[in-house]
Structure formats: C-alpha cells, structure tokens
Amino acid sequence: MATPHRDNEHRRTFPALPPAGPDRASFAETWWGQAWLTALxxxxxxxxRLARGRGYAEQGRVDAITVTPGSVLAYVQGSRPRPYRAEVRLPTLDDEDWDRFLRSAAERPAHIAALLDKELPRFLADCGVPLLPGPGDLDAHCSCPDRGRPCKHAAAxxxxxxxxxxxxxxALLLLRGRGERELLDALSRLNATRAARADERGPDSLPGVRASQVLAHRRPLPPLPAPLPPP
Incomplete structure (x- = not known):
C-alpha cells in the first residue's frame, strides 16, 4: 500500500479520496482535469471498461494515489479480496521542454501567482510544451488478469x-518530471537573473544629437542692417 512517510520532492502520496457518488456530473472541475479525462x-x-472503472471510482475503491515522475500508482479494490496494483505511465518532459515552460511562466508574474494558488494558466499549456496528455498518451498497467487498455482498475x-x-x-508537473520546490526554485533563479541583467543595462537613455551636428546644419543668419544716419 501507499507509504506517505517516504514522500520527497519527486514522490507525493495523496490520501484516498471519498466516493464521488453517481450524481457527480464530472470527475474533473478544472480545465486541466477535464483535459486529462478527455485523453483517457x-x-x-x-x-x-471505462464505465466500470468510473463506477469503481464513484464507490471509492481507489486507495491512496502516489505520483512520481512518469507514473501514477494506486491499489484498486476489485471483485476479489486482494486489491490490484494499477499504474498509469506518462512520458516525462525533456530539459528543453522544461526550459521553455519556465521561460513562459517567468514572463508574467501572474503565472507564478496562479501556480502558487494551485491554478494552471492556459497559456502555460499552450506555450509549445506537451504538458497535458493527448489520446493514447496514458499507458495503463494493472496486476489483474484483464488485458484491456485500460482495464477497469486502471480506468478507476x-x-x-x-x-x-x-x-x-x-501533481501534473511532477508526473511530467519536476517537483514543486524544484520548479519554484528554478523560477526564482530565472527571475533573479533577469533582474540582474536589467540592472546592468541601467535605465534606457533618451536619444540625443551632438551639438556639432546641429550647428553644422544650421542656416547662416542674415547680415545686420546698415546703421541709421545720425540725426
């Protein structure tokens, strides 16, 4: 079973959720949660099999969920006394994708604030990084004898x-390969680097023109008029 005391930056265990109930309109209330279900x-x-898996989830048959880079794991109680070990795998992002994600997140302070509030801005999912899974990306495995992909336990x-x-x-970002503290520290370093570069440049100077250039193009003054005759 899940062991929360073993959690660290790259391993998080979420307690078993209560039964959702058959009257629940959707298992996801956020746009990124709905994107996950769409991929499934x-x-x-x-x-x-999906319908039976949803029924298992509605009944609260899924034990604590452990998330690590590339994997979501839980024990699911089926029809037999011993629960089955279900796992869903998702490829992690490479360093280039993470660099692009971090640069996009650092562009606007509101993005970082949203992440701290447990919100995922849509912009970060549309910045060219495959953050959310697509159809066929979720690789389901289970210890049950059913070879369906996914079986009802993995679907639950x-x-x-x-x-x-x-x-x-x-949890999605960890599944893709990076932990929360790791990401926040990287964003902090990126912002500090940008601020230091801005200080080195100093305030933008106003455009100017040399005085010699102005005088070179200055029109000559007309000659002075002749002096008036004496009275």
Missing amino acids: EKGALDTA LCYQTARVLDTDPF
Whole structure:
C-alpha cells in the first residue's frame, strides 16, 4: 500500500479520496482535469471498461494515489479480496521542454501567482510544451488478469487522478518530471537573473544629437542692417 512517510520532492502520496457518488456530473472541475479525462476517454478502446472503472471510482475503491515522475500508482479494490496494483505511465518532459515552460511562466508574474494558488494558466499549456496528455498518451498497467487498455482498475485510477489534479496542478508537473520546490526554485533563479541583467543595462537613455551636428546644419543668419544716419 501507499507509504506517505517516504514522500520527497519527486514522490507525493495523496490520501484516498471519498466516493464521488453517481450524481457527480464530472470527475474533473478544472480545465486541466477535464483535459486529462478527455485523453483517457478518447484513447480508450473499450467504453464498457471505462464505465466500470468510473463506477469503481464513484464507490471509492481507489486507495491512496502516489505520483512520481512518469507514473501514477494506486491499489484498486476489485471483485476479489486482494486489491490490484494499477499504474498509469506518462512520458516525462525533456530539459528543453522544461526550459521553455519556465521561460513562459517567468514572463508574467501572474503565472507564478496562479501556480502558487494551485491554478494552471492556459497559456502555460499552450506555450509549445506537451504538458497535458493527448489520446493514447496514458499507458495503463494493472496486476489483474484483464488485458484491456485500460482495464477497469486502471480506468478507476485515472478518474480519481483527475480529482487529484483538480486540487493540485503540481501533481501534473511532477508526473511530467519536476517537483514543486524544484520548479519554484528554478523560477526564482530565472527571475533573479533577469533582474540582474536589467540592472546592468541601467535605465534606457533618451536619444540625443551632438551639438556639432546641429550647428553644422544650421542656416547662416542674415547680415545686420546698415546703421541709421545720425540725426
């Protein structure tokens, strides 16, 4: 079973969620949670297994969920006394993708503030980084004998994972390879570097023209008039 005391920067365990109930309209309330479910439902080959998995999630059969880079893991209680070990894998992002994500997040202070408030700005998902999964990206595995992809146990895990992502988008970022503290520290360093470069440049100087250039193009003054005759 899950062991929260072993959690660290790259391993987070979320307590088992209570039953969702059959009256719940959707397992996801945020746009990124809904994107996760869209990837699940559009990539599944058997809608009947999805329906049974949703039923398991509604009944609260999914134990604590452990998120690590590239993996979501939980034990799911099926029809037998012993629960099954279900896992959903998702490829992690490479360093180039993370650099692009960090630069995009640092462009606007509001993006960092949103992340701290457990919100995921849409802009960060549209900055050229494949942050959210697409159909077929969720690679489901389970210890049950059913070879369906996903089986109902892995599907139940996916539905409950959407609820976890709703409450904390840093779980999605960890799943993609980076922990919360790691990302916030990187954003802090990036902002400090940008501020230092701005200080080195100093205030932008106003455009000017040399006095010699002005005088060179100055029109000559007309001659003075002749003096008046004496009275």
